Amino acid sequence: MMTLPYAEPYKIKMTEAIRTSTREEREAWIREARYNLFKLRSDQVTIDLLTDSGTGSMSDRQWAAMMTGDESYAGASSYFRLKTTVAELFGMPWFLPTHQGRAAENVIFSALLKEGDIVPGNSHFDTTKGHIEFRRCHAVDCTIDAAADTQLELPFKGEMDLAKLEKVLAENPREKIPCVVLTVTNNTAGGQPVSMRNIRETAELCRRYGVPLLMDSARFAENAYFIKTREEGYASKTIKEIVREMYDWADIMTISAKKDGVVNMGGFVAMRSEELYKKAMSFSIMFEGYVTYGGMSGRDMDALAVGLDENTEFGQLDTRIRQVRLLGDLLDQYGVPYQRPAGGHAIFVDAKKVLPNLPKEQFIAQTLAVELYLEAGIRGVEIGSILADRDPETHENRYPALELLRLAIPRRVYTDNHIRVIAAACRNIFERRAEITTGYRITFEAPILRHFTVELDKIR
Incomplete structure (x- = not known):
């Protein structure tokens, strides 16, 4: 007898349309946003993994x-x-x-x-x-x-x-x-x-x-x-x-x-x-x-x-964490390195391992985040040197041990097919990683929590 496959413990009652953009459009939009994904409009994003905070689907x-x-x-x-x-x-x-x-x-x-x-x-x-x-x-x-x-x-x-x-x-x-x-x-x-x-x-x-x-x-x-x-x-x-x-x-x-x-x-x-x-x-x-x-x-x-x-019932959590794990499993198949094992709310791609030759001063995880947006309209968030901010006493940039691109999965929002698109986009970038030779420099930053409003320029 065949074991029944897993199914989510809910059914979908309403959908929201997603607009698919062209690469040319995305190049213009991210340039206008000064290479800060927080500054993009939501209708300029195809799959939004900026955060799982406040973005879930209520019951x-x-x-x-x-x-x-x-x-x-x-x-x-x-x-x-x-x-x-x-x-x-x-x-x-x-x-x-x-x-x-x-x-x-x-x-x-x-x-x-x-x-x-x-x-x-x-x-x-x-x-x-x-x-x-x-x-x-x-x-x-x-x-x-x-x-x-x-x-x-x-x-x-x-x-x-x-x-x-x-x-x-x-x-x-x-x-x-x-x-x-x-x-x-x-x-x-x-x-x-x-x-x-x-x-x-x-x-x-x-x-x-x-x-x-x-x-x-x-x-x-x-x-x-x-x-x-x-x-x-x-x-x-x-x-x-x-x-x-x-x-x-x-x-x-x-x-x-x-x-x-x-x-x-x-x-x-x-x-x-x-x-x-x-x-x-x-x-x-x-x-x-x-x-x-x-x-x-x-x-x-x-x-x-x-x-x-x-959300303190096992079934809801199991569904959510299975979807995060699916993204991790697909990245394993494609050889894309991430923080192992797969986390509870997101996959954190190891930007240093994807772009090993990029200098830390050029903001490695932010560079990878911009590349993922250009590739497929997917918005993630940098958990790296920009987020780490400056030392409050020396005012020097802090360079943490980890440079991560966080792909946070909203609860009950995207299907497994969306997850497969995300994984494929990551694979495409990984396969052309040798072509990514320069990153970004800061042109404006706030004195604290700079990553929300930072403005950048691409290094030519």
Whole structure:
């Protein structure tokens, strides 16, 4: 008897037209955008892999929940429904909604950080590092060294290096370290997960030194999926059970709910300490809005409450991660190098290995990103030297060990045929990589988070 093939646990109810462009059009558009893919218009993009943040397709239950949204300024029932979901799922009793993840960081770091502080973590993502350095504090990377070897196969490649972390904790006064940030999954390292063992051991180390553990939680559900499928002792546990255990070790959490909450806009900060909540509350009111809506409408809070419930079920996560793995499997067939194993939300192509002769000063991953757009109208994002920004003290460009082109797959948006187009385009570039001999130089950059608005010129 034939084993039935895999099928997605949903059916498609609405479609959105995609415009296919010519190479000549794309050459003109990317030149007008000053070779910054963020500056492209969406209708100039065929397959958009810039981010999986806020770009997913919501479910029928989420759309229905939006109709029950309570838009009261204070005390909205939508707020209390989301508050209950957060408390049940994460075990965090104190909660402030925000309009997205960087807003949650702004609120909590305003309450926690002071100039000169040190914030260790496992590869702080761009906005996290931006908020830390904007406050003249120092983000110290304590990721395991293995994360820098893209071809090394490890089940939990995004983990905190406990020896590095303890060195930071031991060598600095307690009052200089307001928190430790643990990012799950580790986006900068390639969407790589963190094991429950590493979460527990990081938390125990933090408790020994009296430092709160803050979990950056944008892709918490994907991290729980990898714990279930890769870590001994968790195969029989539900995703919700694993999530609750993960957060039993955390003191604070921030989240961009636009990822694993599968909403177009939203986030929150939650914590165990009522004292910290009261301190953060003032910044929430100043920056976001009153405590029972923050930066979110009632309808968005209701959609998020449903999204958090739905996306902590195995079937939804399995479908999503299978599609990311399909892209990785196809790139394996074509010999295109990427951060292995395939991550939870994206494939991170190793730009240094694709373009080994391009000088780092010419922004290797950005060069590859532009080539992919020119090849097939596919928009990815550079996770490399442009995103790494300049050192806040020396003002020299930082050149990270990894130069990656992130291809982030939106949830429930593209079919497997789109994935095959992406893989074929990557193959075409890889086969003509010897022809790509020059990259780009910066002509304009903002003093912080420059990658969003940077302008470049092609080196002739």
